[in-house]
Amino acid sequence: MTEPTADLALRRFGQTELLVTPLCLGCAPLASMPEVFYPVPEEQAFAVLRSFFDSPLNFLDTAAAYGDGESERRIGVVLRERGGLPAGAVLATKADRDLRTGDFSGEQTQRSIERSLRLLGVEQLDVVYLHDPEHAATTFEDLLAPSGAVDVLHRYKQSGVIGAVGLAGGPVDLMLRYVETGAFDALITHNRFTLLNRAAAPLIEQAWQRGMAVVNAAPYGGGILAKGPDASGKYAYREAAPEYVARVRRIDAICQEHHVPIAAAALQFSLRDPRITSTIVGMTQPERIAQTLDLARHPIPEQLWAQLDAAGFDTEDV
Incomplete structure (x- = not known):
């Protein structure tokens, strides 16, 4: 990895000793899941990962469920090429339920x-x-019971196999219940803290107040805030509501007035929040690494943020 530049200065991951860049490579699409994203050939995924490891970024995120292990397998191939996880890189994954039965027992974890x-x-x-x-x-x-999933995660942490135990999920009210247990070092929320939807604001505040690392995923809402409504009509993995499409058009018009790409505004909305440790962005082409870094550094006038707030946003869960 190259040295991070000033705008990518490492941030402490909650109360752990881990240090991460404010941008994180999301590896869900690298599993090639056409039912959710689109096909990504193996060599293309390898090229993205190689580009990542040659970049200033140090944080990548995957999950056992992504392609039922395919994302992790592809990452593993490139890690073996490199002789293991490079020094300074931070690798996060997620323990998952049995995708066939829904079982999330301690044994399954x-x-x-x-x-x-x-x-x-x-x-x-x-x-x-x-x-x-x-x-x-x-x-x-049952997930929080003795010998349940969370207990097993903490046993792995106590044994030194896991550095930090996190929580990743969707529904804000349910995630708040988990956060309030005090059992987690980190939180991932997705699609719920963007230019269009800020349902996760109280969740982020609660986690931050507790000293947890807060990771915000899907700042583009799955694509509509990266490409605009004419190129992508989806938000949070389904067709965007008409009011969302109309609001994206307003946001895009405001951004154009200031010569700011809508994707830069969407990304920096997350990056500029001091409560957010890192922002996960999925990338499926090797050149996207450099392009995303450019978006993160694109100059944005302060008055743009007030105008975007005035354009309105949803606070209902998606």
């Missing part, structure tokens, strides 16, 4: 972690999140 270690070809994982508990057949109470 152990199986998920052990498979991740094997596929990635590593002996330790910097961060492991409890992933999408809202989709599990296992209840909130």
Whole structure:
């Protein structure tokens, strides 16, 4: 990795000793999941990962569920090429339920972690999140019970295999319940803190007040804030509501007045919030690394932010 520039200065990951760049490579699309994203050939995914490791970025994020292990496997191939995780790089993955049965027991969590270690070809994982508990057949109470999923994650942390235990999911009210247990070092929220939707604002505040690392994923809402409504009509993995499309047109017009790409405004909306440790952006072409860094550095006049706020945003969960 090259040395981070000033605008990519490393940030402490909550109360851990980990230091991460404010931009994080999201590796979900690298699994090639056409039902959610679009096909990504293996060699293309490898090229993205090589570009990442040659960039100033040091933080990448994946999950056991992405392609049912395919994202982790592809990362593992490139890590082995490089002789392991490069010094200073921070690798996060997520423990997942059984995708067929919904089981998220302690035993399933152990199986998920052990498979991740094997596929990635590593002996330790910097961060492991409890992933999408809202989709599990296992209840909130059972996930937090002795020998349950969260307990197993902490046992791995105590043994030194895991550096930090995180929570990653969607519904704000449910995520708040988990955060309030005090069981987690980090939080990922997605699609709920963007120029269009700020439903996660109270969740982010609560996590930040507790000293957790806060990671904001999908600052483009899945594409509409990166490409505009004419190129992408989706928000949070489904067709955007008409009022969202209309609002994106207003946002895009405001950005054009200031000669600012809408993608730069969408990305920097997340990057400029001091409560957010890092922002996850999925990338599927190697050149996207440099392009995203350019968006992160694009000059934006202060008055643009007030105009974007005035354009309106949703506070209802998606």
